[in-house]
Amino acid sequence: MLQLGIIKTHKGSYSTALEYHEKALSIDTESLPPNHPSLAAPYSNIGVLHRAMGKYSTALEYHEKAFSIDTESLPPNHPRLAVSYANIGVLHREMGKYSTALEYHEKALSIKMESLPRIHPGLAASYTDIGLVHCEMGNYERALEYHEKALSIDRESLPPNHPSLAASNTNIGLVHCEMGNYSTALEYHEKALSIDTESLPPNHPSLAASYTSIGLVHCEMGNYERALEYHEKALSIDRESLPPSHPSLAVSYTNIGVVHRELGKYSTALEYHEKAVSIQTESLPPNHPSLAVSYTNIGVVHREMGDYSTALEYHEKAVSIQTESLPPNHPSLAASYKNIAVVHREMGDYSTALEYHEKALSIQMESLPPNHPSLAVSYTNIGLVYDEMSNYSTALEYHEKALSIDRESLPPNHPSLAASYKNIGVVHCEVGNYEKALEYHEKALSIDTESLPPNHPSLAASYTSIGLVHYEMGNYERALEYHEKALSIDRESLPPSHPGLAASYTNIGVVHCEMGHYSTALEYHEKALSIKTESLPPNHPGLATSYANIGVVHHEMGNYSTALEYYEKALAIQTESLRPNHPSLATSYANLGQVHHEMGNYERALHYHEKALAVMTKSLSPNHPSLAASYTNIGLTHQKMGSYQSALKSYEKALAINIQALPVNYVSLVVTYIRMGLVHECMAAFEKAFHYRRRAISTWEQLDYCEALRFFEYFERFGTVSRKHGKHGNILESCRITGDEAKKCELNGYFGTK
Numbered sequence: 001m002l003q004l005g006i007i008k009t010h011k012g013s014y015s016t017a018l019e020y021h022e023k024a025l026s027i028d029t030e031s032l033p034p035n036h037p038s039l040a041a042p043y044s045n046i047g048v049l050h051r052a053m054g055k056y057s058t059a060l061e062y063h064e065k066a067f068s069i070d071t072e073s074l075p076p077n078h079p080r081l082a083v084s085y086a087n088i089g090v091l092h093r094e095m096g097k098y099s100t101a102l103e104y105h106e107k108a109l110s111i112k113m114e115s116l117p118r119i120h121p122g123l124a125a126s127y128t129d130i131g132l133v134h135c136e137m138g139n140y141e142r143a144l145e146y147h148e149k150a151l152s153i154d155r156e157s158l159p160p161n162h163p164s165l166a167a168s169n170t171n172i173g174l175v176h177c178e179m180g181n182y183s184t185a186l187e188y189h190e191k192a193l194s195i196d197t198e199s200l201p202p203n204h205p206s207l208a209a210s211y212t213s214i215g216l217v218h219c220e221m222g223n224y225e226r227a228l229e230y231h232e233k234a235l236s237i238d239r240e241s242l243p244p245s246h247p248s249l250a251v252s253y254t255n256i257g258v259v260h261r262e263l264g265k266y267s268t269a270l271e272y273h274e275k276a277v278s279i280q281t282e283s284l285p286p287n288h289p290s291l292a293v294s295y296t297n298i299g300v301v302h303r304e305m306g307d308y309s310t311a312l313e314y315h316e317k318a319v320s321i322q323t324e325s326l327p328p329n330h331p332s333l334a335a336s337y338k339n340i341a342v343v344h345r346e347m348g349d350y351s352t353a354l355e356y357h358e359k360a361l362s363i364q365m366e367s368l369p370p371n372h373p374s375l376a377v378s379y380t381n382i383g384l385v386y387d388e389m390s391n392y393s394t395a396l397e398y399h400e401k402a403l404s405i406d407r408e409s410l411p412p413n414h415p416s417l418a419a420s421y422k423n424i425g426v427v428h429c430e431v432g433n434y435e436k437a438l439e440y441h442e443k444a445l446s447i448d449t450e451s452l453p454p455n456h457p458s459l460a461a462s463y464t465s466i467g468l469v470h471y472e473m474g475n476y477e478r479a480l481e482y483h484e485k486a487l488s489i490d491r492e493s494l495p496p497s498h499p500g501l502a503a504s505y506t507n508i509g510v511v512h513c514e515m516g517h518y519s520t521a522l523e524y525h526e527k528a529l530s531i532k533t534e535s536l537p538p539n540h541p542g543l544a545t546s547y548a549n550i551g552v553v554h555h556e557m558g559n560y561s562t563a564l565e566y567y568e569k570a571l572a573i574q575t576e577s578l579r580p581n582h583p584s585l586a587t588s589y590a591n592l593g594q595v596h597h598e599m600g601n602y603e604r605a606l607h608y609h610e611k612a613l614a615v616m617t618k619s620l621s622p623n624h625p626s627l628a629a630s631y632t633n634i635g636l637t638h639q640k641m642g643s644y645q646s647a648l649k650s651y652e653k654a655l656a657i658n659i660q661a662l663p664v665n666y667v668s669l670v671v672t673y674i675r676m677g678l679v680h681e682c683m684a685a686f687e688k689a690f691h692y693r694r695r696a697i698s699t700w701e702q703l704d705y706c707e708a709l710r711f712f713e714y715f716e717r718f719g720t721v722s723r724k725h726g727k728h729g730n731i732l733e734s735c736r737i738t739g740d741e742a743k744k745c746e747l748n749g750y751f752g753t754k
Contacts, residue, residue: 035069035072035073036069036073037069037070037073037074037080039066039069040065040066040067040069040070040073040080040084041066043062043063043065043066043069044062044063044066044083044084044087046062047059047060047061047062047063047066047087047091048087050062051090051091051094052247053284053285053288054284054285054287054288054289054290054325055285055325056091056094056095056325056326056327059091060088060091063084063087063088063091064088066084066087067081067084067085067088070084076111077111077114077115078111078115079111079112079115079116079122081111082107082108082109082111082112082115082122082126083108085104085105085107085108085111086104086105086108086125086126086129088104089101089102089103089104089105089108089129089133090129092104093129093132093133093136095326095327095330096136096326096327096329096330096331096332096367097327097367098133098136098137098367098368101133102130102133102134105126105129105130105133106130108126108129109123109126109127109130112126119153119156119157120153120157121153121154121157121158121164123153124149124150124151124153124154124157124164124168125150127146127147127149127150127153128146128147128150128167128168128171130146131143131144131145131146131147131150131171131175132171134146135174135175135178136331137368137369137372138368138369138371138372138373138374138409139369140175140178140179140409140410143175144172144175144176147168147171147172147175148172150168150171151165151168151169151172154168160195161195161198161199162195162199163195163196163199163200163206165192165195166191166192166193166195166196166199166206166210167192167206169188169189169191169192169195170188170189170192170209170210170213172188173185173186173187173188173189173192173213173217174213176188177216177217177220179410179411179414180410180411180413180414180415180416180451181411182217182220182221182451182452185217186214186217186218189210189213189214189217190214192210192213193207193210193211193214196210202237203237203240203241204237204241205237205238205241205242205248207237208233208234208235208237208238208241208248208252209234211230211231211233211234211237212230212231212234212251212252212255214230215227215228215229215230215231215234215255215259216255218230219255219258219259219262221452221453221456222452222453222455222456222457222458222493223453224259224262224263224493224494227259228256228259228260231252231255231256231259232256234252234255235249235252235253235256238252244279245279245282245283246279246283247279247280247283247284247290249279250275250276250277250279250280250283250290250294251276253272253273253275253276253279254272254273254276254293254294254297256272257269257270257271257272257273257276257297257301258297260272261297261300261301261304263494263495263498264494264495264497264498264499264500264535265495265535266301266304266305266535266536269301270298270301270302273294273297273298273301274298276294276297277291277294277295277298280294286321287321287324287325288321288325289321289322289325289326289332291321292317292318292319292321292322292325292332292336293318293332295314295315295317295318295321296314296315296318296335296336296339298314299311299312299313299314299315299318299339299343300339302314303339303342303343303346304499305536305537305540306536306537306539306540306541306542306577307537308343308346308347308577311343312340312343315336315339315340315343316340318336318339319333319336319337319340322336328363329363329366329367330363330367331363331364331367331368331374333363334359334360334361334363334364334367334374334378335360335374337356337357337359337360337363338356338357338360338377338378338381340356341353341354341355341356341357341360341381341385342381344356345381345384345385345388347578347579347582348388348578348579348581348582348583348584348619349579350385350388350389350619353385354382354385357378357381357382357385358382360378360381361375361378361379361382364378370405371405371408371409372405372409373405373406373409373410373416375405376401376402376403376405376406376409376416376420377402377416379398379399379401379402379405380398380399380402380419380420380423382398383395383396383397383398383399383402383423383427384423386398387423387426387427387430389620389621389624390430390620390621390624390625390626391621392427392430392431395427396424396427396428399420399423399424399427400424402420402423403417403420403421403424406420412447413447413450413451414447414451415447415448415451415452415458417447418443418444418445418447418448418451418458418462419444419458421440421441421443421444421447422440422441422444422461422462422465424440425437425438425439425440425441425444425465425469426465428440429468429469429472432472434469434472434473437469438466438469438470441462441465441466441469442466444462444465445459445462445463445466448462454489455489455492455493456489456493457489457490457493457494457500459489460485460486460487460489460490460493460500460504461486463482463483463485463486463489464482464483464486464503464504464507466482467479467480467481467482467483467486467507467511468507470482471507471510471511471514476511476514476515479511480508480511480512483504483507483508483511484508486504486507487501487504487505487508490504496531497531497534497535498531498535499531499532499535499536499542501531502527502528502529502531502532502535502542502546503528505524505525505527505528505531506524506525506528506545506546506549508524509521509522509523509524509525509528509549509553510549512524513549513552513553513556516556518553518556518557521553522550522553522554525546525549525550525553526550528546528549529543529546529547529550532546538573539573539576539577540573540577541573541574541577541578541584543573544569544570544571544573544574544577544584544588545570545584547566547567547569547570547573548566548567548570548587548588548591550566551563551564551565551566551567551570551591551595552591554566555591555594555595555598558598560595560598560599563591563595564592564595564596567588567591567592567595568592570588570591571585571588571589571592574588580615581615581618581619582615582619583615583616583619583620583626585615586611586612586613586615586616586619586626586630587612589608589609589611589612589615590608590609590612590629590630590633592604592608593605593606593607593608593609593611593612593633593637594633596608597633597636597637597640602637602640602641605633605637606634606637606638606641609630609633609634609637610634612630612633613627613630613631613634616630622657623657623660623661624657625657625658625661625668627657628653628654628655628657628658628661628668628672629654629668631650631651631653631654631657632650632651632654632671632672632675634650635647635648635649635650635651635654635675635679636675638650639675639678639679639682644679644682644683647679648676648679648680651672651675651676651679652676654668654672655669655672655673655676658672666699666700666702669699670696670699670700673692673693673695673696673699674692674693674696676692677689677690677691677692677693677696680692
């Protein structure tokens with residue numbers, strides 16, 4: 001019975017194996033006294049099976065029975081007691097109770113040190129167990145220390161091609177991968193593979209595990225084709241050596257699915273993840289944590305496809321399984337809450353996103369050490385939501401918390417540190433601290449260049465970030481240079497239909513549009529659209545973005561009817577795929593309003609600007625800069641319609657928001673004061689007109705040089721206040737040459753001040 005149970009366990013037939021082990025236990029309990037040492041083994045075997053099936057509380061019950069028998073029937077330093085401690089420790093690790101797990105593994109180690117020779121493989125097993133717990137806790141240096149102790153014993157006590165040596169090399173490789181030391185990780189995994197190939201038959205499951213480990217590192221390095229190659233080798237061995245419903249097959253399908261998602265091949269990714277689910281539903285109990293992982297993977301693919309409701313459905317299935325099968329403070333639950341939060345953030349539902357991120361953070365604070373990298377991830381996620389809400393000071397606070405943890409817990413060239421620097425850089429760019437933003441993005445780039453292969457997508461992301469800052473600074477040539485570097489990497493590392501390539505084409509298109517290279521801008525935006533049409537579902541928000549970008553170029557070119565056509569396409573997709581108060585809808589309404597304004601359709605323009613405002617008041621904080629822009633648009637339209645009082649009311653609302661905004665947007669304030677002055681002039685309220693012009697000048701004096709140039713470039717493009725003063729190219733040129741004093745003098749003349 002016992003042997004049959006062991007065979008069925010190896011085949012992954014857990015329920016049948018359980019039957020055999022329970023029969024064996026039943027026979028033993030009938031024939032042996034209740035505390036006989038031989039009873040501990042069947043209890044232990046049944047515990048191991050329940051653990052494999054994800055039934056942790058039942059598994060614990062059986063391991064504790066085995067432990068109780070061992071403590072009663074064996075001397076306190078007997079090696080069998082160490083086995084019981086180790087089994088309970090492994091269980092606590094899988095339940096996310098890391099400190100308790102360490103306690104049990106250290107007890108096991110203590111017994112072994114007392115009862116076994118110094119280089120016994122049993123000691124290596126305990127060092128391995130402790131190393132695995134430290135790795136889960138994010139204590140990577142400690143984990144390495146224990147895994148290296150295990151490897152040292154294995155080298156001394158076992159032949160050079162023993163499978164246990166391969167396992168120790170694998171464990172060290174896994175820690176190096178977590179630390180971002182990818183080349184070192186590969187080195188150890190390849191050593192493991194070399195041992196396995198020499199010592200095991202070509203279709204042994206351990207060989208598949210080695211191929212899997214190498215595939216995972218290549219995926220982290222952005223070598224997706226190589227990753228696929230290794231995962232497919234693993235799958236081939238699993239198919240040959242395991243029954244078709246074995247859980248290890250599901251793992252191989254999952255890994256292949258993840259790589260296809262990274263490659264932007266979403267339908268193929270779904271296909272593999274669904275194969276994994278199919279195996280797991282057949283071979284595992286319905287509340288097994290591995291099923292939750294598969295549902296999570298499917299949810300992530302649907303999110304990237306823009307199918308948010310389906311994504312939520314799968315993430316909620318994962319949570320449902322985890323709340324039933326895991327302790328309430330398990331880190332996997334935190335990960336699921338994080339996934340739900342990310343979907344809500346992408347849907348523009350920021351308050352719900354924050355709620356879920358805070359749930360995740362709360363679990364992590366309870367279950368993980370205070371400097372665990374997963375806590376940094378949670379702080380980052382909360383920071384990203386605050387950034388979307390334009391609450392920049394709070395966003396910065398969270399990103400800096402994340403950076404502080406990363407600095408303490410990770411090696412100085414870890415890619416996660418680069419990500420934290422990027423996030424801080426993004427916020428500084430949002431608040432107009434461009435030099436500071438560049439400083440952080442260049443730190444990120446430096447880490448990425450040192451730690452990642454030269455064609456890694458994260459390097460492309462760093463170049464993109466720097467390009468975006470240069471764009472905001474008006475350094476369009478520099479912006480192009482960085483976006484083209486990003487594009488070059490994307491072309492080399494991603495398939496030609498990957499959405500990441502579309503993003504690079506978009507960024508280049510936006511810069512060309514700003515430079516007035518409209519035909520080139522169109523060319524890039526159409527390339528982006530072509531990729532998205534091929535790789536994304538027809539109602540994906542990313543498609544709407546491309547239609548909007550093409551609309552903007554046609555708008556700039558004065559092709560208003562074509563611009564309208566593209567803006568309406570964007571709006572149609574957004575109304576179908578986004579929540580009715582998503583900020584992107586407001587952008588589309590505003591775009592439509594502006595085109596109608598240009599075409600002289602002021603009633604239609606007002607209709608769309610008011611729709612934009614309605615969405616923003618529901619989805620954004622009351623002092624969000626976009627609200628000020630919306631009031632400004634409404635004010636301009638009223639002004640054109642001759643409704644001067646209504647125009648003034650809207651401008652005053654815009655002004656109130658701009659005054660409260662942090663950091664103060666002086667350019668927007670100057671523009672609003674100018675417009676209010678013009679309205680008063682139209683109403684023949686000359687004293688008030690003069691008052692607002694003076695306020696415009698005093699605010700203007702607070703602009704730095706870059707902002708001054710951007711201000712003039714704005715008016716050079718739109719000619720808003722040039723009606724009495726002719727061309728003002730000379731003013732712009734003077735500013736460029738002589739700086740602030742000339743700027744002030746020119747402006748005084750420009751407004752005709754007394």
